[in-house]
Amino acid sequence: MKALEMTSDKLIELEVIDLANEGKAVAQFEGKVVFLKGGLPGERVLAEITKNKSRYCEATVRRIITRSKVRIPPRCRHFDTCGGCTWQDLEYPGQLVFKRKHVVDSIERIGGLDKVEVLPIVPSNEVFFYRNKMEFSFHVDESGDFKLGLHHRGKYDEIFNVEQCLLQSPTSNNLVAWFRRYVAENKITVYHVKKHGGYMRFLMIREGKNTAQTMVNIVTNYGEFPEAAKLVGALTGEFPEITTIVHNQNGGKANVASGEIEKVLHGPGYIEERIGGMVFRIRANSFFQTNPRQAEILYKTAFELLKLDPGDRLMDLYCGTGTIGLLASRKVAEVTGVELVGEAIHAARENAALNNINNIIFYQEDVKDFLLKTESDGKGFNIIIVDPPRAGLHPKAIQRLTSLRPEKILYISCNPATFARDAAELVKAGYNLPKVVPVDMFPHTTHVELTGVFYNG
Ligand SMILES: C[S@@+](CC[C@H](N)C(=O)[O-])C[C@H]1O[C@@H](n2cnc3c(N)ncnc32)[C@H](O)[C@@H]1O
Incomplete structure (x- = not known):
């Protein structure tokens, strides 16, 4: 068993011995396995116990005492907040x-x-900008402010405003900022998951990485998009790389970025991707490797x-x-x-x-x-x-x-x-x-x- 100490402020000192299959670090405490948020093998850390079960504990690293050689500064500014990219602080060969x-x-x-x-x-x-599809959620918080972004780490009912995500493309980041402004300036309402009211639900962006085609898919509650022609003109004027814009209406309680009613607002309603010498057509709601x-x-x-x-x-x-x-x-x-x-x-x-x-x-x-x-x-x-x-x-x-x-x-x-x-x-x-x-x-x-x-x- 790796040694540990209880410190005065209830933090325990642990030595990380492994990474579990879901990516959590592993240590031991009083004969029990501890699954840790944060921490890499070989590191000594100060951690706070968040769950104490009979056979195992869960804990969160509060301070790293000795750092692993494979730990690197995460490149993304949202690393501490975002639910994606949990291993960005581990160098790629280590991953x-x-x-x-x-x-x-x-x-x-x-x-x-x-x-x-x-x-x-x-x-x-490619280790950054490799994804061809991202779904950003519209969300109203307690104070009535709206957000357009991704899920908070560990909090599936909270969204934070993404300024720059390193997974899709710079265009994708610019589109998110553009939509945030457009929705605010045009006073379009945002869907509230618990109240089941409001309009904007998701912004989905799909890109053909080998064809440079871009789809914007707007997922809303029921109802035609207000002044759709104005939106299309403004969007394609600002982003000439957009080849199609699709509007999906989803009035269901399931908070998923797919629609029951689809309307093509601009272009053919699909993008194409080239793989292995073949062309594949990708529509808003069809599966394609990301x-x-x-x-x-x-x-x-x-x-x-x-x-x-x-x-x-x-x-x-x-x-x-x-x-x-x-x-x-x-x-x-x-x-x-x-x-x-x-x-x-x-x-x-x-x-x-x-x-x-x-x-x-x-x-x-x-x-x-x-x-x-x-x-x-x-x-x-x-x-x-x-x-x-x-x-x-x-x-x-x-x-x-x-x-x-x-x-x-x-x-x-x-x-x-x-x-x-x-x-x-x-x-x-x-x-x-x-x-x-x-x-x-x-x-x-x-x-x-x-x-x-x-x-x-
Ligand atoms: C991992 S995806 C595979 C996609 C595809 N092979 C590709 O590379 O694009 C798994 C697929 O299985 C389908 N699926 C799930 N359960 C199924 C079942 N019981 N019978 C047939 N297909 C199923 C899903 O709809 C999904 O398209």
């Missing part, structure tokens, strides 16, 4: 070490698999592991807008994509047509139900790709997937813990997993993606 360790730990501890080689993590070429340049690297890494062959028949499960299946389609005989969300399937079909891809078919269905039908029709897919949400694969999906006995299953995951759980089941069903590759898509966050191929027998 990568902990992300890879998270993958190793999950596979060994959760999956119980000790023979899987975890290759070096693939870093992101770090597109790194997504291209993730897919390339996955295809290199898979070693696709022109005779392959491939299933792309949880296909979203079809990006993976479409990119694979030129290398294989045929592809079947499966996805639950209708809008994503619509976009996938649109993207297939846009790129003249004729050997791909998309189905809107729950993966586990689709697999049940596939089981009985005896179609021979020799490769199945799965890219599920964070929750991982449904047990029935695993059982039906493995009973099809594809030669290879490529798993792309955004959650090492559920990947490891599912990997153990796939191995039990007779598949083997020689190696995985972690890929960093989101510098300064604790998230890590990984991919690996399971072989039959």
